[in-house]
Amino acid sequence: xxxxxxxxxxxxxxxxxxxxxxxxxxxxxxxxxxxxxxxxxxxxxxxxxxxxxxxxxxxxxxxxxxxxxxxxxxxxxxxxxxxxxxxxxxxxxxxxxxxxxxxxxxxxxxxxxxxxxxxxxxxxxxxxxxxxxxxxxxxxxxxxxxxxxxxxxxxxxxxxxxxxxxxxxxxxxxxxxxxxxxx
Numbered sequence: 001x002x003x004x005x006x007x008x009x010x011x012x013x014x015x016x017x018x019x020x021x022x023x024x025x026x027x028x029x030x031x032x033x034x035x036x037x038x039x040x041x042x043x044x045x046x047x048x049x050x051x052x053x054x055x056x057x058x059x060x061x062x063x064x065x066x067x068x069x070x071x072x073x074x075x076x077x078x079x080x081x082x083x084x085x086x087x088x089x090x091x092x093x094x095x096x097x098x099x100x101x102x103x104x105x106x107x108x109x110x111x112x113x114x115x116x117x118x119x120x121x122x123x124x125x126x127x128x129x130x131x132x133x134x135x136x137x138x139x140x141x142x143x144x145x146x147x148x149x150x151x152x153x154x155x156x157x158x159x160x161x162x163x164x165x166x167x168x169x170x171x172x173x174x175x176x177x178x179x180x181x182x183x
Contacts, residue, residue, distance in 0.1 A: 005100060007131075009111035010047075014121050015088040016078070017046065023077040027070055033061055049112040079117070089125050097130035107131050 011017040021042055028038035041060040045053040050071055057067040100107055109131045111118050122128035 004106040004108060006108035006110050008047075009109060009113045009118055009121070012090060013093055013109065013127075015090050016121075019078055019081060019087070020046075020074065023074045023081070024070075026077065027073050028061075030073075031063075031065055031070070033063065033065070037061060082121075086124055087121050089127070094125060094127055097127050101130050 007013050009016075010020070024042050024045075025035070025038050028041070029035070033041075037060065041057050044056040044060055048056065050068065053071070054067040057070065058065070097107060107130050109118065109122075113121075119128060122131055
């Protein structure tokens with residue numbers, strides 16, 4: 001059995017990737033970015049942080065469009081949509097988290113999503129108790145391996161699957177992290 005599992009938020013715990021894509025395409029259209037260019041830009045920035053995405057977005061889109069302005073408009077649309085309609089969990093998430101808790105497995109959440117937004121998503125589905133309990137971790141904008149009691153070189157991080165960004169650090173495309181030391 002695992003001693004700990006660390007999940008990414010967007011696209012693994014919550015089904016927000018489709019919403020991000022929808023609002024990215026809408027904002028791109030509003031700014032006059034051709035659809036085919038926006039599709040490539042969306043693929044390049046999926047799973048990244050706002051800082052890593054800036055260069056990727058601007059390299060693909062060009063046109064003098066500032067990524068941070070674009071991102072702010074997208075996030076504002078996303079937040080408004082979620083306030084009005086909520087956000088879906090990926091299938092099986094609640095059951096998986098409940099099972100892990102019953103087995104005494106610590107659950108970590110690694111995300112660059114703003115803390116209030118991340119905890120709001122968890123609370124809305126009553127799964128915050130699995131990720132925010134004592135001994136569990138919500139890690140923002142950084143490496144979760146810095147917060148778990150293992151040396152950095154002994155940790156692996158598996159973000160959501162993204163065929164445009166091949167996994168590294170011994171990761172596979174499952175979306176779950178399970179290091180041998182957790183077994």
